[in-house]
Amino acid sequence: MNTLAIDTSTRTLSLALAIDGKCVSYRNFVLNRRMADAIVPHITAFLRRRGLGLDDIGAVVAGRGPGSFTSLRVGVATVKGLCFGRDIPVAGIPSPDAVAAAVAATLGKTDPKLCVISDARRGLLYAATYRIEEGRPLAAGSCQLLPWKELRRQLTKPVVFAGDGVTLHREDIVKAFGPDAALTDPKFVTPQARYLLPAGLAAIKDGRAADAATLEPLYLYAEDCQVRP
Template identity: 30%
Template sequence: MKLLAIDTSNRPLSVAVLEDAKILATTTTNVGRNHSSTLLPIIEQSLAQAGFKPDDLDRIVVAAGPGSYTGLRIGVTTAKTLAFTLHKELVGLSSLEALAGNVLMEGQLVSPLFDARRDNVFTGLYRIENQRPVQVIADQHISIAEWTDQLAAYPEPVTFIGADVATYEAPLKEQLGDRFVRAQPQLDLPQASVLGLLGQTAQPVEHLHAFVPDYLRLTQAERDWQAKHPKEDHAPYVEKI
């Protein structure tokens, strides 16, 4: 299976080309340049290095969220359009799961974490089983205090991974004590190669047109509107004219 994997969920950008379990090309940057300018050129380069044309691909795997809304849309638009226009399989995986996949200690609990600002994070809980992350608590947008409360139910060490862990290290340590384990910082960058390996066995998307990022949050405007109009619905929101 020839596979392209894309992760632009946050500041890092990662692209990989795989053939079955073999990683042929991988590029990961963490320079904060605009993903919209850099993603497609890196895909072009990576496929060229692997000796593939876009049409040779069998499957495209994308980190579908959570993460930066704009970053997610760049990766998902590119992956979705590529899969659609070339009639290829598309797989969307959790951006948090992909990051948790960097940890390979069998049996270990992992909490990958992205900052969502104002003491909130995007996170979930995974356990490494047979060398891959298996979800224990679903990905969510949650305050750091509530998250440590939830983790109280698991009286064992939890490995925290992600560049944003540093922001919350103090409250996490305070609440979890010795159970707080910091993954080695060199593992903090998501790797599309890991995403690609995880995506190889995942179920492809059934309804490609309906595939969108997992933002895990409504927009502020929609939350406000729903609070004021609990029973109203304007759907369909988009109409063909």
């Protein structure tokens, strides 16, 4: 089965393709134009490189956010358009899980707590905390929307941080948790679709995937709040 993974929670459009459960291709595109104008052409070209078209996709793994309102809406709408009428299952995965999976795959089997943070604007962060066991990230709660000071009060050493919020709060992280707590490797900054695949493929295999009608973005701000990237 051909499985397409997609994340649009940031300005980066991230795509990955798995064939029979193995990731065979991935690309990340930093977009200089509107996501709505770019997403379908990029997906089409990405698949064409493997000799595939949209009708060859048998399942979709989609990053649900949180993140950019507009980009998430466009991404979810695109997934719905791809899946409707084709009876394609879709697994929605929180986007921070991709960053957590990248960290877990790199750091080893057992490490300190991990907190993935991203800039939510207005002085707030999106934050998701994990523990890493046997090389896999296990969520230690739901994603939160909160200021750094509140997040700092919730966490204790040892903990490491990843995500684009690390750049924003690097000095705070180092001061509170030490110089090794801030992870700055590029693959730990934005969610990459290839790291959504393991959780998404497992959900599809276990029957936990859904149809496109039930896929919704993960918004932590009020729905009428307009915060632009």
